[in-house]
Amino acid sequence: MSADPATQEPVFTPARRAHLEQLAPRYPTRQALLLPALWIAQRAHGWVTPAAIEEIAAELGVTTAHVQGVVSFYTMYHTHPVGRHFIQVCTTSPCHMCGATKVVEALLEHTGCIDLGAPSPDGRFTVIEVECLGACGFVTPMLIDDDFIESVTPDGVPELLARYP
Amino acid sequence: MGWPHPIHPGETPLLSTHFGEVEARTHAGWVARGGYEGLRQALTMTPEEIVAVVKASGLRGRGGAGFPTGMKWSFMPKEDGQPHYLCCNADESEPGTFKDREILRWTPHALIEGCAIGCLGIRADSCIIFVRGEYTEPGRILEAALAEAYAAGSIGADAMGSGKRVDVFVHWGAGAYICGEETALMNAIEGKRGNPRIKPPFPAVSGLFGMPTTINNVETLAAVPPIITRGAAWYAGLSLSSPKSTGTKLISVCGHVRRPGTYEITMGLPMQELIFDLAGGMREGRTLKAVIPGGSSVPILTAEEAATCITDYEGIAAAGSLLGSGGMIVMDDTTDMVFQIMRLAKFYAHESCAQCTNCREGTAWTTRILERILRGEGQASDLDLLLDLADNMTGRTICVLSDSCATPVVSGIKKFRSEFDAYISGARAPVLQEA
Numbered sequence: 001m002s003a004d005p006a007t008q009e010p011v012f013t014p015a016r017r018a019h020l021e022q023l024a025p026r027y028p029t030r031q032a033l034l035l036p037a038l039w040i041a042q043r044a045h046g047w048v049t050p051a052a053i054e055e056i057a058a059e060l061g062v063t064t065a066h067v068q069g070v071v072s073f074y075t076m077y078h079t080h081p082v083g084r085h086f087i088q089v090c091t092t093s094p095c096h097m098c099g100a101t102k103v104v105e106a107l108l109e110h111t112g113c114i115d116l117g118a119p120s121p122d123g124r125f126t127v128i129e130v131e132c133l134g135a136c137g138f139v140t141p142m143l144i145d146d147d148f149i150e151s152v153t154p155d156g157v158p159e160l161l162a163r164y165p
Numbered sequence: 166m167g168w169p170h171p172i173h174p175g176e177t178p179l180l181s182t183h184f185g186e187v188e189a190r191t192h193a194g195w196v197a198r199g200g201y202e203g204l205r206q207a208l209t210m211t212p213e214e215i216v217a218v219v220k221a222s223g224l225r226g227r228g229g230a231g232f233p234t235g236m237k238w239s240f241m242p243k244e245d246g247q248p249h250y251l252c253c254n255a256d257e258s259e260p261g262t263f264k265d266r267e268i269l270r271w272t273p274h275a276l277i278e279g280c281a282i283g284c285l286g287i288r289a290d291s292c293i294i295f296v297r298g299e300y301t302e303p304g305r306i307l308e309a310a311l312a313e314a315y316a317a318g319s320i321g322a323d324a325m326g327s328g329k330r331v332d333v334f335v336h337w338g339a340g341a342y343i344c345g346e347e348t349a350l351m352n353a354i355e356g357k358r359g360n361p362r363i364k365p366p367f368p369a370v371s372g373l374f375g376m377p378t379t380i381n382n383v384e385t386l387a388a389v390p391p392i393i394t395r396g397a398a399w400y401a402g403l404s405l406s407s408p409k410s411t412g413t414k415l416i417s418v419c420g421h422v423r424r425p426g427t428y429e430i431t432m433g434l435p436m437q438e439l440i441f442d443l444a445g446g447m448r449e450g451r452t453l454k455a456v457i458p459g460g461s462s463v464p465i466l467t468a469e470e471a472a473t474c475i476t477d478y479e480g481i482a483a484a485g486s487l488l489g490s491g492g493m494i495v496m497d498d499t500t501d502m503v504f505q506i507m508r509l510a511k512f513y514a515h516e517s518c519a520q521c522t523n524c525r526e527g528t529a530w531t532t533r534i535l536e537r538i539l540r541g542e543g544q545a546s547d548l549d550l551l552l553d554l555a556d557n558m559t560g561r562t563i564c565v566l567s568d569s570c571a572t573p574v575v576s577g578i579k580k581f582r583s584e585f586d587a588y589i590s591g592a593r594a595p596v597l598q599e600a
Contacts, residue, residue, distance in 0.1 A: 027354075028248070029355065032354060032355050032374075033356065035339055062356070069358055070356065070357065073341060074341050076299070076339040077339055092260045092461075092509075093505050094260060094420050094494050098420065130299075132258050132342070134263050134297065135266065136262070136419035136420075136425070137419045147302075148302040
């Protein structure tokens, strides 16, 4: 899910269109391909660009407004560029009770991110807090890009980040 | 087993027997462990026979509602000529709940087999497993297992050489707790915003794409294959307590225990044994303060209530809460109940789909009022205001997200009122800064 500067490139290259169309027989409507299409767009560009929204709407035969509405509903779709590595840390109650806040502080410190949601000055990281990641027994769980990582401690943060250049 | 811990003698491993065994993820490994026998048998049965066995087993929905599974399947129309759908709810995101995750990542074929049997029972051609977008690792393991199951011919156009077609595939979510609500889940698959739908019509009448649909939780479907192979009577006999709570239940225990993890118990195990024996009890020098036994949406139990509580549907209801999803949040004496209740309210405010006024406004205002109490700006009337809000958030909306936010607030104020009063009176120093 790393940011790709070539966001002008269309989402639906022949390969990506083939990927989408491979899923089509599963559903009786084109609209049902919307969440998969948005994932394809985000994987391609690092975020869902306005041009991608237009392109997907045309591809699936739905309105741009409908796609906009769906993109804004689901929190995992980015509507703006994010750092090369996107870090989502759980801070919901069970994690909060067991020290997730300290992990968030360590992440901000070691990534150089000034605030949650703001990419680090070098463009390497964006850190956000998210609600329950469904790994409450493995405090603190987080996602770095598509990697699900369990039991992160504040002390373990520098070594963990080093794996994401 | 109490993944990530070894099997505890107090457990009854059924679904969790092979947690931790990487080989069990593979088709060959699963078959070597007796896998796909349930499907093989189900392929020789009529839909009515399958439904009858599941009904007789007493299996109830493991996602939270506890509705009898066989009865749910029996609501599906018979020879109506329309496509039918089975949806598997793998949108596990109720705070405290992390048990379906272990099924997805360790025994994906148990789920695939359960999905296939479910399709046969409700006359569906396909089962769509809706996996939350954040479950990257479990979802990928499941997708790899599906590819293997197709390649081996266990599912597909000619499932196990039976001539019957059974398709199972994954539909990825993209971050929204509300999509675990069954009608929101269907909207998400249809490529819409995940807003819950008004019921009726119920999904069995008009569900996914307007067709008859059944939605079942991961753990529910994974329990079906052993019920087919070992029989309804065997499963129904797995109970230490009420005949209405049968079988085993995965309980994910988190919070202030020494050994957080997913434990599989026979229904009816005393909660005290679960917390203090299986999960290792409190850390050194700490005492139990409160338990949220079934995911964050259920009423909070005090330590006294938990001490005598039986862990099954009826036992936890008798203690004043719910078994729910089996996501157990354990809190010790260091827990600031006001803060944690605020944090839960904040969760619901974040996850509200915002289509119902009482939920959109109620969850947001509940959070704001709790935050101002924690800033030391609470007023004496705030607790009554919170209870009044909670009343307006209960039973007034399309789905129960709003009710779920009200629940910990109401039970929290009732059972831990002095902690709220301490912030309001100034006896306790504020823990939150400016707005």
